[in-house]
Amino acid sequence: MEKVGVGNLSRGGQDFLQPGRAGRRPGTVRPRGSLLGQVLGPRQPSLVAASPLRRARETAQPTADRAGLIVTTDRCFIDRDYGPWAGMPMGTVAAQWGSVDAAPGVEPRSAVRDRAVGGLTILAGRFCGASVVVVSHDAVNQEVLAALDPGLGDPADIEQDNGCFNILQWTADGVVVLSVNEHPDGTQPLRRPHGRRPRRQRATRLPGSPSIRQTMPAARPSPHLVTV
Secondary structure, X not given: OOOEEOOOOEEOOEEEOOHHHHOOOOOOHHHHHHHHHHHHHHHOOOEEEEOOOHHHHHHHHHHHHHHOOOOEEOHHHOOOOOHHHOOOEXXXXXXXXXXXXXXXXXXXHHHHHHHHHHHHHHHHHHOOOOOEEEEEOHHHHHHHHHHHOHHHXXXXXXXXXXXXXXXXXEEOOEEEEEEEEEOOOOOOOOOOHHHOOOOOOOOEOXXXXXXXXXXXXXXXXXXXXEEO
């Protein structure tokens, strides 16, 4: 199963909480979605799922069109809920409360992780042996990647650029993160902490994760996770 993610959107060089409301840059979603469609569509995914937010659905649409599928929305992959701070500059909230995590009304990182990893685990069970594309958000994908590969370090340190995708694989031994922060146009190399290679990583066993008795063929890894 494969999952794809697109990185955070910003405005004026400043990051905003829940950028779909305040930080969206005009003209960024459509070309990035088109590039992702060119790269991921031919991989013949069995499902293209997306966060219900419009920017995620728009990013997922070219891949679905290329694969002859309809975009399925799933709230497991919706952006982190920033409560009353949604749309405010991240720096402003952090300055007032010490960190975004400490601000009242913000969805706990553990809740984001649990719903997203749980959603992926369900999809892995439903589409065993097939490729899946999931379009989510940087705050979500960072939590997922850190949970599946603790060696990546703190979620906030995992790079998730706009329009990037990550490749995960469910195997008999658990979940393997094959690549992180890949760009569909090939202009930016894969970057992982401490120069680690993206492949041959140790599998992470998740409670209740499906047991897949055969490793996916190289041409059809597992989930692609896109960040938007």
